[in-house]
Amino acid sequence: MSQVIEIKVPDIGDYDGVPVIEVHVKPGDVVEKEQSLVTLESDKATMDVPSSHSGVVKEVKVKVGDNISEGHVVILLEESGSASAQAAPVAAPAATASVAPQKTVVPAAAQAAGGLVNVTVPDIGDYKGVPVIEVHVKPGDVVEKEQSLVTLESDKATMDVPSSHAGVVKEVKVKVGESISEGDLVVILESSSAGASPTAAASKAPTAAPAAVPQVSTPAPVQSAPQASATRNESIPSAGGISHASPSVRKYARELGVDVTRVIGTAPKGRISQEDVQAYVKNIMTGQAASPAGAPVAASGGLNLLPWPKIDFSKFGETETKPLSRIQKLSAANLSRNWVMIPAVTYHEDADITDLEAFRVMTNKDNEKQGIKVTMLAFLIKAAVNALKKYPEFNSSLDGDNLVMKKYFHIAFAADTPNGLVVPVVKNADKKGIFEIAKETGELAKLAREGKLKPDQMQGASFTISSLGGIGGTYFAPIINAPEVAILGVNKASMKPVWDGKQFVPKLICPLSLTADHRVIDGALATRFNVYLAELLADFRRVVL
Numbered sequence: 001m002s003q004v005i006e007i008k009v010p011d012i013g014d015y016d017g018v019p020v021i022e023v024h025v026k027p028g029d030v031v032e033k034e035q036s037l038v039t040l041e042s043d044k045a046t047m048d049v050p051s052s053h054s055g056v057v058k059e060v061k062v063k064v065g066d067n068i069s070e071g072h073v074v075i076l077l078e079e080s081g082s083a084s085a086q087a088a089p090v091a092a093p094a095a096t097a098s099v100a101p102q103k104t105v106v107p108a109a110a111q112a113a114g115g116l117v118n119v120t121v122p123d124i125g126d127y128k129g130v131p132v133i134e135v136h137v138k139p140g141d142v143v144e145k146e147q148s149l150v151t152l153e154s155d156k157a158t159m160d161v162p163s164s165h166a167g168v169v170k171e172v173k174v175k176v177g178e179s180i181s182e183g184d185l186v187v188i189l190e191s192s193s194a195g196a197s198p199t200a201a202a203s204k205a206p207t208a209a210p211a212a213v214p215q216v217s218t219p220a221p222v223q224s225a226p227q228a229s230a231t232r233n234e235s236i237p238s239a240g241g242i243s244h245a246s247p248s249v250r251k252y253a254r255e256l257g258v259d260v261t262r263v264i265g266t267a268p269k270g271r272i273s274q275e276d277v278q279a280y281v282k283n284i285m286t287g288q289a290a291s292p293a294g295a296p297v298a299a300s301g302g303l304n305l306l307p308w309p310k311i312d313f314s315k316f317g318e319t320e321t322k323p324l325s326r327i328q329k330l331s332a333a334n335l336s337r338n339w340v341m342i343p344a345v346t347y348h349e350d351a352d353i354t355d356l357e358a359f360r361v362m363t364n365k366d367n368e369k370q371g372i373k374v375t376m377l378a379f380l381i382k383a384a385v386n387a388l389k390k391y392p393e394f395n396s397s398l399d400g401d402n403l404v405m406k407k408y409f410h411i412a413f414a415a416d417t418p419n420g421l422v423v424p425v426v427k428n429a430d431k432k433g434i435f436e437i438a439k440e441t442g443e444l445a446k447l448a449r450e451g452k453l454k455p456d457q458m459q460g461a462s463f464t465i466s467s468l469g470g471i472g473g474t475y476f477a478p479i480i481n482a483p484e485v486a487i488l489g490v491n492k493a494s495m496k497p498v499w500d501g502k503q504f505v506p507k508l509i510c511p512l513s514l515t516a517d518h519r520v521i522d523g524a525l526a527t528r529f530n531v532y533l534a535e536l537l538a539d540f541r542r543v544v545l
Contacts, residue, residue, distance in 0.1 A: 033053055121161055125456040130154050133176065137171060165189055169189060172187050264276065278329070338480055341515065343518045345518050351533070427460065
């Protein structure tokens with residue numbers, strides 16, 4: 001006997017009224033237990049609502065745009081062995097097509113049976129939807145435990161996904177260009193102790209892929225046009241429409257000041273990717289697309305820019321085209337936003353570090369046998385913390401009409417790497433000594449050069465120092481790293497004659513360049529901060545007062 005069952009939203013934590021962004025089934029579809037029925041998306045996570053039973057869909061009770069909570073009825077399902085069996089040959093292709101964009105997941109039973117192991121993305125911090133830039137293995141390859149399987153690259157770091165087991169690769173579940181997050185399946189691995197049964201178990205997994213071919217209604221083919229990238233964001237979706245973007249993409253758009261409802265998605269099923277947001281900003285900033293009427297000032301910078309000039313440089317001589325690295329491309333969007341949106345002013349000051357440098361050299365000589373090496377950056381970080389305590393406005397962020405005053409002191413520093421600048425963060429610098437800070441900055445800089453920084457090692461900064469002391473230069477105007485309100489630039493110190501009231505004496509002078517957000521910090525306050533910082537560096541004993 002058939003039985004109609006109400007399939008409801010299960011426990012989804014403290015979330016209430018979560019919008020439905022995708023409905024994967026329709027009346028007549030055959031669904032299996034645990035198959036995804038609809039996708040919900042809060043401001044922090046995307047969640048699938050699975051079916052608690054197998055059967056045939058009688059009625060779908062929700063639609064895209066509905067807000068639903070725990071206990072809300074999603075579908076009415078007819079649970080009947082005979083009915084589902086009869087309907088399966090016809091309905092299965094439609095059901096499979098509707099969930100084609102979902103990542104294929106091998107049933108847990110296949111993990112145990114025959115020695116098959118699902119290797120998934122480990123904890124990568126707060127990052128979600130990180131693009132795959134390299135796949136290092138293929139079916140049939142023998143891999144060792146901890147061997148790199150794929151390489152991911154966020155806007156700040158490159159990360160390898162290691163194998164959790166040793167064995168033979170049965171199937172690779174990701175490809176270059178795909179965005180993956182913690183817990184996503186990377187490869188199916190057959191452990192070395194597997195017998196004949198793994199083959200049978202593995203044969204189940206690929207069945208979803210061939211069945212996924214019939215997805216006719218997917219709008220993805222639109223992105224095949226090469227010209228689409230230049231103009232895809234000129235159209236403006238209707239106000240208040242549903243924007244299909246993941247929480248990480250929405251957060252990225254908010255950081256750039258972009259209204260996602262104005263961005264056209266080119267990913268499968270019209271979803272908005274990070275690249276779509278970048279293209280939108282690029283088109284507005286270069287004038288390739290007009291600033292939408294009524295668009296936020298944040299999105300266009302309030303500028304009516306001329307189109308970017310198109311020139312055939314080869315007419316003038318030999319040229320070579322070299323693509324920007326991913327870090328450079330993503331940094332460009334952030335820097336453009338910061339440059340346009342922040343009314344920044346740079347203030348310069350000279351710091352006499354003659355005595356401090358002599359103390360640093362002596363300290364390193366005394367601790368040479370212990371392998372301890374103190375850098376000037378460690379002193380700069382410690383002095384900056386004291387200055388931030390005296391002038392807390394510099395350790396804040398602007399949030400609309402409010403100023404968020406931070407009680408923690410996480411100091412970021414720019415590190416030069418072969419792929420561009422990255423910014424590691426020394427957490428709780430106020431609670432660390434000079435030796436500890438020097439050791440930590442050295443370790444973080446090494447990880448940055450090797451592309452091994454973890455996401456959480458580049459997050460949470462409240463103030464940034466960009467030191468060019470090891471290279472040279474005199475002064476420069478660093479760009480503020482939003483949402484911070486100031487950044488300190490430091491150049492190479494040099495000996496200069498300084499008048500002491502009676503005569504000129506040689507002093508080691510370090511140039512300081514402080515860029516501050518004029519909406520929060522005026523010229524007088526910025527100058528006081530600079531002067532106080534220079535006083536600390538001139539006589540470091542003030543730091544302990």
